[in-house]
Amino acid sequence: MKKISIGIFLLAGSIFASAQLQNPGFEKTENNYPSDWSHKVLDPYEMKYDGEVKHSGNGSLQIFGKQDHVNELQTFSQKVKIPGKGLRKVEIGAFIKSANIQGNISLWAQVWDGKNTMVDFGNSFSQNRKIVQNEDWKKYTLEFILNDQADYFVLGGFLKGSGKVWFDDFSVTEIPFSDKEASKTALKYINQFKNIVKKNSIFKDKIDWSSLDNNLQKLSGGMVTEEDTAPAIQHIIKVLRAAGDNHSFVDNRQYAEEKKEYKKFSYRT
Structure with a gap:
């Protein structure tokens, strides 16, 4: 499911990875929060740039939940323009680390069309790609099939509950379709x-x-x-x-x- 010509793969991957996602490693900050990422900090959470814990670069985004069994999600997001046309398979990835978690962690993404109507949605639970809690850095992904309707993503992550979670090195990459015949x-x-x-x-x-x-x-x-x-x-x-x-x-x-x-x-x- 991941093979076509190398030339097409490199071109498609570079389009998504280099031009669209801003501050994917949370390196740029403003008021101790990574710039280019939308956020609204809710009680009982804290969210900040962490310059000590990181997967790569200088830092990461940390969310700290102070209370178990809360109804609110502490989330963050970014709007990402989707280039190109036609049927495409796109992977959204991020590295995640967590400690003392009592609750849920997830990546999530929405797909919107040019008329600002949401046409698709997925997260770590709906795509059966559950994030293992209280472990060191590991890459997690979501996968979407896009057509000509797709205009932009709104993507990010969340914590629901207590403990600490770190996010780093987001990516948006086109994955080539397989050239193998289906069974x-x-x-x-x-x-x-x-x-x-x-x-x-x-x-x-x-x-x-x-x-x-x-x-x-x-x-x-x-x-x-x-x-x-x-x-x-x-x-x-x-x-x-x-x-x-x-x-x-x-x-x-x-x-x-x-x-x-x-x-x-x-x-x-």
């Missing part, structure tokens, strides 16, 4: 779902099925299991959203099984 199992699963939508959706005549098929071919590269197909299934749902469908969704397997109503697909309109 028959994965392709069958994707096509079954696509055909259910094609047969049942009242918005089917507004969808460019040829373009969708081309995108699914790119997305499915290297997929082996049914679980691997989640990005392709979610892309179909995004296409439905763009066509005007604001009601369809997909129940994940775990949720459906817990409700004891599991079917291979829970596509609803």
